[in-house]
Structure formats: structure tokens, C-alpha cells
Amino acid sequence: MAVEQLIEARKAKGLTQRDVAARLSKPPSFVAKIEVGERRVDxxxxxxxxxxxxxxxxxxxxxxLSSLPAVLEI
Known part of the structure; x- marks a missing residue:
């Protein structure tokens, strides 16, 4: 799953979903929905x-990009 890179990067920096959401001025549910695959990002x-x-x-x-398969389903 492509979102794993975002999760790994966040955790590597020692940040919680709440931390990232605050930096984005978004509610924590914004980050949570992205990380569980309920929401895509542009x-x-x-x-x-x-x-x-x-x-x-x-x-x-x-x-x-390196984690994605050659053919993507959308």
C-alpha cells in the first residue's frame, strides 16, 4: 500500500497523527483517514x-513510486 511510506516517514520523525494534523491546521481525522486508506490525497x-x-x-x-506495481487500478 502506497500510504505506508507516509506512515513510516511520520513515525521515523517521532510524530503522531495529531502532530502532523496540527502542522497542517487540520483535524486529526484528516491524517487518520489518509493513513487507513479512506481518503486519497492530491x-x-x-x-x-x-x-x-x-x-x-x-x-x-x-x-x-518504487513501491507501486507497474499497473495501477484506479
Missing amino acids: IIEFIAIARAIGTPEMNLLQAL
Whole structure:
């Protein structure tokens, strides 16, 4: 699952979902729904989340891309 990179990056920085949500000025449920796969994010939100976590967005994107299968179902 692609969201695993976001979760791993958040935990590696020692941040809770609540911490990330506060940095984004969003409710904790915003991050929780993303992490359990109930909500998808667009590229702008992805960049904002990466920055809130404190991880270079290109590193996170590269990790995400390498984890995806060759063919994606949408």
C-alpha cells in the first residue's frame, strides 16, 4: 500500500497523527483517514504532508513510486 511510506516517514520523525494534523491546521481525522486508506490525497496535499512531516517530498515520492506495481487500478 502506497500510504505506508507516509506512515513510516511520520513515525521515523517521532510524530503522531495529531502532530502532523496540527502542522497542517487540520483535524486529526484528516491524517487518520489518509493513513487507513479512506481518503486519497492530491499532489499538493502530498507535498504539504511531506513538509509537515519534515521529509523531502522528492524522497518520499521516490519511495512511493518504487513501491507501486507497474499497473495501477484506479
